[in-house]
Amino acid sequence: MRALITAIFFVSASPSWATEVTVTDGDTLVLNGTPHKLDGIYAPKTDQVCLNETGAVWMCGIEARDNLKEFVGKRDVRCDGKRYDTVYRNRRLSVCRIEGEATSLNQWLVREGWALNVEPTAKARFKADQDEAREKGRGLWKGCFSPPQSARRSNKSTSALLGAACAKGKVGEIRDMLFPDIPAMPPGCSIKGKFAARANFTGHRGIYHLESCRSYGRTKRPDRWFCSEGEAQADGFRKAFTC
Numbered sequence: 001m002r003a004l005i006t007a008i009f010f011v012s013a014s015p016s017w018a019t020e021v022t023v024t025d026g027d028t029l030v031l032n033g034t035p036h037k038l039d040g041i042y043a044p045k046t047d048q049v050c051l052n053e054t055g056a057v058w059m060c061g062i063e064a065r066d067n068l069k070e071f072v073g074k075r076d077v078r079c080d081g082k083r084y085d086t087v088y089r090n091r092r093l094s095v096c097r098i099e100g101e102a103t104s105l106n107q108w109l110v111r112e113g114w115a116l117n118v119e120p121t122a123k124a125r126f127k128a129d130q131d132e133a134r135e136k137g138r139g140l141w142k143g144c145f146s147p148p149q150s151a152r153r154s155n156k157s158t159s160a161l162l163g164a165a166c167a168k169g170k171v172g173e174i175r176d177m178l179f180p181d182i183p184a185m186p187p188g189c190s191i192k193g194k195f196a197a198r199a200n201f202t203g204h205r206g207i208y209h210l211e212s213c214r215s216y217g218r219t220k221r222p223d224r225w226f227c228s229e230g231e232a233q234a235d236g237f238r239k240a241f242t243c
Contacts, residue, residue, distance in 0.1 A: 017099050035234035038096060041118055042115060046226070146175075191232055213243040
């Protein structure tokens with residue numbers, strides 16, 4: 001009887017293929033209601049901007065998300081994640097795979113140039129893929145961009161500039177374009193996000209405001225823009241109590 005109970009426990013605890021998959025941004029998926037941040041990599045969030053080959057502002061975060069969404073399609077996905085994210089404790093850090101694909105989504109994103117290998121969590125797993133993407137000018141590398149982990153912290157003065165289209169001698173001008181004082185709303189992404197210490201009491205990073213919320217109009221300088229409530233929630237934001 002004890003052996004049977006143990007077997008049932010391991011079957012129920014092991015990850016299974018999920019048919020209900022939502023891609024919220026370039027490195028985050030929600031499987032059957034549980035958000036999973038892809039471990040060892042960072043992709044641009046949907047409100048991050050980059051520069052394209054000609055030096056024009058490019059919604060690279062939206063394109064990273066859309067490429068991942070297209071690659072996943074309607075296929076089943078499994079995420080193996082035993083650790084909770086220290087940034088948002090309700091989100092797991094995972095290696096995710098599509099059924100029938102040997103390459104993980106983590107590796108695929110780096111290899112296609114839509115995400116970066118990030119140490120120390122990556123442990124150099126995706127470094128060769130990043131080098132290949134940079135050399136061949138894939139994805140983000142064809143333009144000019146700030147590392148996503150720097151963009152999330154708004155490290156305007158210290159952030160590295162990466163990519164084939166970063167013009168020498170225009171570092172200040174490029175940083176002004178990549179780190180605008182007031183982030184522009186991406187098309188179709190009208191949800192405002194504000195980091196708030198009071199949100200920590202409920203285990204969140206910040207608060208998001210829908211257009212229907214009474215607080216929406218007076219939220220003048222959002223820290224983030226989200227395209228859906230699912231994206232905001234997966235990134236650790238809770239809905240404003242004025243909604």
